[in-house]
Amino acid sequence: MDWSALSVSLRLAIFTCLFLLPIGIWVGRRLATAQFRGKGLCEALVALPLVLPPTVLGFYLLQSFGREAPVGQLWMSLTGGGLTFTFSGILLASLVANLPFAIQPIQRAFENVPHNLREAAWCSGLSPWQTLLLIELPLVWPGILSATALTFAHTLGEFGVILMVGGAIDGETRTLAIAIYDRVQAFDEQGAAQMAALLLVVSFTTLGVVYGLAGRRRWARG
Amino acid sequence: MVKLTVEAQQAGPIPLNAEFSCLPGELLALVGPSGSGKTTLLRAIAGLYRPQHGRIECAGDTWLDTQRQQSLSPQRRRVGMVFQDYALFPHLTALANVQLPLRHLPTPLRRPKAEQWLETVRLKGLENRYPSELSGGQRQRVALARALARDPQVLLLDEPFSAVDQVTRRRLQRELARLRQQISIPIVLVTHDLEEAAALADQICVLHNGNSLQQAPPETLFRTPASPNVARLLDRNNVFDGQVVEVDGTRRLQWGRYALDVASGLEGLNVGERVAWYLPPSDIVLHRRDRPSQGERENPVAASVDEIIVLGGMTSVALRVPHGDMLRFDIATHAVRRNQLTPGVAVNVSLLAGGIHLMPGHGVDTAPDEKRNTP
16 A cells, blocks of 8 residues: 555645635636626636546646746746646646536536525625625535535546656655556556555545535425 | 605616605505516616616615716615515525524524514414425515515515415415504515505506506506506506597587597597597496486497306406497396396496596507407
């Protein structure tokens, strides 16, 4: 069992969820409720990582993370370090690759909140912020849970993008999925099997817990 | 000035040219067909819709004045709004729904106040139910309690009885009438149900394509609609075309071969002028065939029965007069039997002079239903 790979995977998944959730809520709500020019384009961009081969996405990210590329330069000026083959680099790549998993379930959930509930809240004297906190978020909670579960599970299993951007540096960028590949390459089938089973259990448990929680709402039973 | 006054004008996308007012304690019904702008106007009062031009004042405060670029947000208007499908918060219990608008009160006071409101709408004991666990009528009452909990300066009801069955509707209407005695703020009710408007409202405002055509108490409106169009929107039949004539030095209304006596309204018109007129069905008196009826000598008209439609205890009767126009009225079904009214039978009726309402300046053409009856 490669414990350091497991640690990298878990850290990556937790940070990805933490950073993506506020973004998912903000963007998902905007896409669900606002009408603006270029909305279709935004939705297409959000969905792009779903259909793009991970190696293609990874290639472009690698290009833009380089020391001569704008993102790499910006990161360098902010932190003094590089993005390629670092944990920060794979985290940034993971944020991009998981955009659709974080945004789409939340967007669908916001779309299902009837607009007149917001209006009823305003007529009850609630400010837009109070409306978001007291009315909308409790109603879109299942969507947020789904987004978290999908993002978490998908990050644990992400392979192509991470390999392209991060390589397989032990304790820094080698995730569990990559470690499994390495073990198979080294004919260590038992090691690979252990880690694969662990990944399966963790993913299944995460999804199970989340969907179980989402179903336990008395008010939603009609 | 504590009343509510509303003025709204715009060319599109929803055309509006409306003006109405409502006194405290008064119930104003906005009636009109779908797309007449009723709900839009209600939303404009609540601050959920902003007309291009307009002015809304309530209880002395200006809520909207487009000339001065002034528009208060819904949060600052203190309106109690009951939405058409109630818009209850599904994740909150009945009590929590009613508590939400009470956030201006200190926390310990909110719960007892919300319980009090639920008791007022007769929902005591159902405080902990979620909306999905309540019947349609109970949901409507929670919505009403929530609207009133805001301590509003105006109560707005958007088709509040349309989503419940007939029996519940009657009961809720009675309860609204009862509740009105406890609150003294303007109430604006949007409805397409004329019977409901007539039963509940002190004032009715008739809307068509965003235009407010007439505002008056129901009995005034139903007896003296301002135009054939208003009469048609109020589902009034008996709108006809006549001509002012002079017979033996007296002004009369020529209708087919009859020169009708009219109690008032002819003085201001010129002889020869064409004028649309309306007669409430209650002012058509059917002559009994066995003995003389009261008022029999007033504008007697001979006609033949064209259509008899029995609707339970009441029967809708259509009579065709010799020149083709159709008189419609309802009488008790037993009276139809007693008079042996069947299609084709010749009958005599009196058109009471006091009921004839003239609508000068309007052609009868705006009432297509009546036109169709003319051969």
